[in-house]
Amino acid sequence: MANISQAATLKVCYDQWVPMTIFPSEGSTARGVVIDMLHQIYTAKGYTLEYYEVPLARGLSMVKDGLCDMLPEYVFSWSAENDFVYADEKTFAYTTAFVVRKHDPWHYNGIQSMQGKRIATGPGWDYSSASVEYQKYIDDPRNSRFIEVISGYDDVVDRIFTMIKEGRVDLYADNELVLQYALNRLGMNDDLKIVRPGLEKKLVERAIFSKKIPTKKRQKLIRIWDEGRLSMKGAQEKFYLDKYGVTFQE
Incomplete structure (x- = not known):
């Protein structure tokens, strides 16, 4: 039973980037647009999520070392592929x-x-x-x-x-x-x-997954994320953006 429970648990590291990712407090349990979306995607597939609220540098280190399975938003960089595996579907592309x-x-x-x-x-x-x-x-x-x-x-x-x-x-x-x-x-x-204007291109963010996860399991986690994120385009995505009062245009 312990092994079954562990297999269905996803350890998620994330940093504070309000309103996209938020650390809950005594006054609010809100976790932000991206974490709410992630929660829906994985709980629908039977996963229990464990959250680790940490600064970005610490979160990256924890994913690299296998202490966290994934982090839902990190800028896409070819050099970072040495440390993590990126999802194919972007989380968002920000102006x-x-x-x-x-x-x-x-x-x-x-x-x-x-x-x-x-x-x-x-x-x-x-x-x-x-x-x-x-x-x-x-x-x-x-x-x-x-x-x-x-x-x-x-x-x-x-x-x-x-x-x-x-x-x-x-x-x-x-x-x-x-x-x-x-x-x-x-x-x-x-x-x-x-x-405005800001930098020349949009800031492309994607979920990253630990290379410490066995390949087959990691591929499954990435597939769930990619398919879930893609299926949220439109009404579901707007629901979460509206929840936090965000008007978003890619």
Whole structure:
């Protein structure tokens, strides 16, 4: 019985990326758009889900080491295929934007427009699917004094917004839905603003699965995800987006 139970349990690591993925709290059990969708897909196939709410870098490490079976959203990168196996069906493809101080006239116009700007990001975050050049700029040691890597458990985006407001960093790029949601939730519309356009391409996110899972079992998990995510296009996807007040356009 123990073996049967273990075989039907899916260990899911995820980070806080409101409203797409949310850590539950005393005041709310909500887990976000993506986790709700994932829950429906796998419970319909008889799985019990165990959630591990961790920072992204920790979640990636846990999936790599086999401590978690999967993580539902990570940017697609060819180099990351050495550590994980990606699902074929994307979770979402997000339009990006920037956040700056309210009266800052700055606009993104390629890498040259980043010169002299203090940029916030997080550990393990990868923008290469949206802009290879932007990611190279962040990774370049020559720019390190202008790059602020903010780590933490569940409030990284909130702290970045506060740092921009206080003038400690100048700008931050992310999924436009996440930025707008945070701006409204934090009540900072009088202090900060969203700047469009963002990076050159959309931020493509896919589920990743551990290479520590036996191949046959992993292939089954990926097939369930791909077929389930594809079947949610349309009314079911809109249901979950509406639940969190999100207007999404791919």
